[in-house]
Amino acid sequence: MQWFHDWWRIDVIDAGKGPLLLSFVAFVITFVITRSITRMIRAGRGPFHNMSNGGVHLHHSTPGIILLVVGAFTAVGSVGRTPWDYVAAVLVGIGASLVLDEFAMIFHLEDVYWSREGQLSVNVVTLAAACVGLAAVGVSPVDVPGLGDTEQLVRGGVVTALLFHLVLVATTALKGKYPTAVIGFFASPVTWVAAVRLARPTSPWARWFYTPDKKKRAEHRAETFDTRWDPVRSRWDDFIGGTPTS
Incomplete structure (x- = not known):
């Protein structure tokens, strides 16, 4: 367990990522509990039920918005690594x-929670998590361990590599692979x-740069990819978010 101790001390405590890790844990646990409760309500099991006020669901x-706003202002108003950072x-x-x-x-802007369109929420939550x-856990595109202040040549190389990396990320996004670009x-x-x-x-990349022949190749590849992986993604979405009604 020495590796865990070293990771916890260097990448979490010394790096000041305790609040971020706590926020991540709260995010995942809340999603699991929320989806469990909503699926029980949908199935008519357990003591839970929909809440409404004056006929409005x-x-x-x-x-969630209230907690998010309160947490944001608490984080902005706290100074240093005080307990309020962890509350926020x-x-x-x-x-x-x-x-x-x-x-x-x-x-x-409509209630699509249990529809096929509603599974967009599962994709967004998965990507955010x-x-x-x-x-x-310490993975960052800008972390450069062991870099001294006088190592100008190394810094120049790092900056160049980061700029190149950002170009690749932007290219991936322009090619329509948005989740892949974020990851x-x-x-x-x-x-x-x-x-x-x-x-x-x-x-946008295909519209700007592809010839008709290359666009056909892209369509064929996208169709092949979607045929192979869409069922897998749908099963994952159904497992996490519940099978949609439409």
Whole structure:
């Protein structure tokens, strides 16, 4: 367990990432509890039920926004690593989870929670959890361990590498691979592959640079990819968020 002790001391405590890690844990636990409760309500099991006020259904994104705002102002108002930083971290984690769990409803401006469109929330939560989790455990595109202040040549190389990395991330996003671009921002090898492969046929990159023949190749590749992986993604979304009714 020495590796865990070293990781905890260097990458979490010394790096000041205690609040971020706590926020990540609160985010994940809140999402699991929220989805469990909503699925029980949907199935008519347990003591839980929908809440309403004057005939208006109270969505859990409402208290989520309140907690998120309170947590944000608490973080801004706290000084140093005081206990309030950790309070703010918990509030932000819980609030963000409640809001993103209903992201699809906010995006579509209608109640699509249990529809196929509503599974966008599961994708957003999964992506957010992955990125925050990577940052919490010490994965960062700008961390340069052991770099001294006088090592100008090394710093120049690092800056050049980071700029190149950002170009690859932007290229991946322009190719329509938005989740891959976000993950690749933290895990650079992901963008090395995604940036050189064919773009999605509806992406800005395909519209700007692809000839009709190359666009057909992109459409064929996208169709093959979606045929293979869409069922896997759908099963994952159904497992996490519940099978949609439409």
